[in-house]
Amino acid sequence: MNMSNAVKFNSFLLFQMIDSFTNLPQTIVSPLAIDTPNQAITLYQSEFILQQDQYTSTVNGTISLNWFPRPGVIFKGIVQTNLKDVFLMMQSSKGLEVVVDGLVVSKAILTNHSSSESSTLAGKCIGEMILNDKSVSVDKVRFVVPNLRDFHGEVTQSLLDSGKLKAFNSRLYFENNSFEIVLDKSPQFPVIKKLLESQGGYAILYSGEIIKKKGAINYQDAQDLISCFSRFLAFLNGRRTSPILLEGIFDEEVKWTEVSPRIIDQYTHYVPSWPTQHSTTGLNELWQNFSKLWAEEEDFIVTALHWYVEANGNSGFVEGSIVMAQTALELIYNWLIIEKKRMIIGQDAETLSAANKIRLILSQLKISPQVPIALSSLQSYVSSEKLEDGVEAFVQIRNAIIHSQSKKRKTLAEISNNAKYEALQMALWYIEVSLLYIFSYKDKYFNRCSGEQWAGQGEEVVPYI
Numbered sequence: 001m002n003m004s005n006a007v008k009f010n011s012f013l014l015f016q017m018i019d020s021f022t023n024l025p026q027t028i029v030s031p032l033a034i035d036t037p038n039q040a041i042t043l044y045q046s047e048f049i050l051q052q053d054q055y056t057s058t059v060n061g062t063i064s065l066n067w068f069p070r071p072g073v074i075f076k077g078i079v080q081t082n083l084k085d086v087f088l089m090m091q092s093s094k095g096l097e098v099v100v101d102g103l104v105v106s107k108a109i110l111t112n113h114s115s116s117e118s119s120t121l122a123g124k125c126i127g128e129m130i131l132n133d134k135s136v137s138v139d140k141v142r143f144v145v146p147n148l149r150d151f152h153g154e155v156t157q158s159l160l161d162s163g164k165l166k167a168f169n170s171r172l173y174f175e176n177n178s179f180e181i182v183l184d185k186s187p188q189f190p191v192i193k194k195l196l197e198s199q200g201g202y203a204i205l206y207s208g209e210i211i212k213k214k215g216a217i218n219y220q221d222a223q224d225l226i227s228c229f230s231r232f233l234a235f236l237n238g239r240r241t242s243p244i245l246l247e248g249i250f251d252e253e254v255k256w257t258e259v260s261p262r263i264i265d266q267y268t269h270y271v272p273s274w275p276t277q278h279s280t281t282g283l284n285e286l287w288q289n290f291s292k293l294w295a296e297e298e299d300f301i302v303t304a305l306h307w308y309v310e311a312n313g314n315s316g317f318v319e320g321s322i323v324m325a326q327t328a329l330e331l332i333y334n335w336l337i338i339e340k341k342r343m344i345i346g347q348d349a350e351t352l353s354a355a356n357k358i359r360l361i362l363s364q365l366k367i368s369p370q371v372p373i374a375l376s377s378l379q380s381y382v383s384s385e386k387l388e389d390g391v392e393a394f395v396q397i398r399n400a401i402i403h404s405q406s407k408k409r410k411t412l413a414e415i416s417n418n419a420k421y422e423a424l425q426m427a428l429w430y431i432e433v434s435l436l437y438i439f440s441y442k443d444k445y446f447n448r449c450s451g452e453q454w455a456g457q458g459e460e461v462v463p464y465i
Helices: 003-022 083-091 189-199 221-237 283-312 316-338 356-367 376-385 390-402 406-414 415-436
Strands: 042-052 055-066 072-079 097-099 103-117 119-126 129-130 140-146 154-159 164-176 180-186 202-210 244-250 251-258 442-448 459-461
Touching: 042 072, 042 103, 055 083, 072 103, 083 103, 083 119, 103 129, 119 251, 140 221, 154 442, 164 251, 164 283, 180 221, 189 202, 202 221, 221 244, 244 376, 251 376, 283 316, 283 415, 316 390, 316 415, 356 390, 356 415, 376 390, 390 406, 390 415, 415 442
Parallel strands: none
Antiparallel strands: 042 055, 042 097, 055 072, 072 119, 097 103, 103 119, 129 251, 140 202, 140 244, 154 164, 164 180, 180 202, 244 251, 442 459
16 A cells, blocks of 8 residues: 555545544533532522421522532522521421422421621431422433442543543443333543542442333322332342432423432442443343332332341341342242242242252252352361351351350351351342342343452353343
């Protein structure tokens, strides 16, 4: 190829790259998102009214989302009118209401009041808080998600503050029969995540949008969907998170903003979860199955995921988490083996030993009850105690924790911390695969008992297909 043709060819490639780049979808970035962990988010700044029965007072100040001591909405400002009414409200045991632009946006309590040159007060909102009129149906709902793990999604483009375009693997897409949900990582995800890991707490890592396939979205639609989707994200994440700061958008204008209290786990340390590192294949189908089952079995899903994330987050340390994991497995046994598959009927369903209940679950998952090879400390415990398998070891450790007799306490003290930790990881593996089975997932997952430490390793097709 001569020089002239080479220049033409390179120009053609450059044109193709630019054309391809500019055709990428834009990354969703909510104006409510911030790039610093734990920074308060201002929701409203101007005059608002506090009212309680016949008492009212106008305050000039701010309403904001604060993260500590737990995520919630607070208000503070300078009293403009009716200072006497503020004192009367402070002395009353009744709650009060916050009014913005003539609408009650939240119930609240006062937490502080001081008087010097000006009278200032502070308080916190209780329960649901909505700015503007929630009765307005909207085209889409915009939101943000804090503390969600990294996913290698589809490529989007974003315009950086420097004026440069950035393309990166940002997008997760979920749909069911009624809704489409798009979730995009922040363009600053690596920087924010690193800050979160060093500081702990909370950081906005994703922004997203909800669109209804037919018709407009009303407020209750959004609430019902978020309740389901937040549990789904917790299952992916291994700890609780949720869409928050919902904005109802009609004709590209914000019609209402909702800030209701939702449980989001503070980032304190890394916790493993089952999704693979670089592929999101199968996640949309998983969401479809999850949301369909949610409509029929919400109570089961809520309870099972509660015990899973509590145990996975080590909220009871290793010993408490083992008890929580056993509770999750007992629930899965009753729901899956007894209620759905009806494999055992009558009194036998209750008298079966805990170990055999777990073995029945594993038989459906096609998982061996033996200790995985990588769990060497647990394997040593099985050998030294001459136990049947890993299931018996787990149940024996759990029983030593639960029962407080002197002999049990002595047994527990003699079990190594590594063996207890590995027993917990094995039980969490059982729970993850059980839930994937229940949600009809048929793709790869990360096996936490594989012993692999590097990204992309330890990923296997689920064992039951």
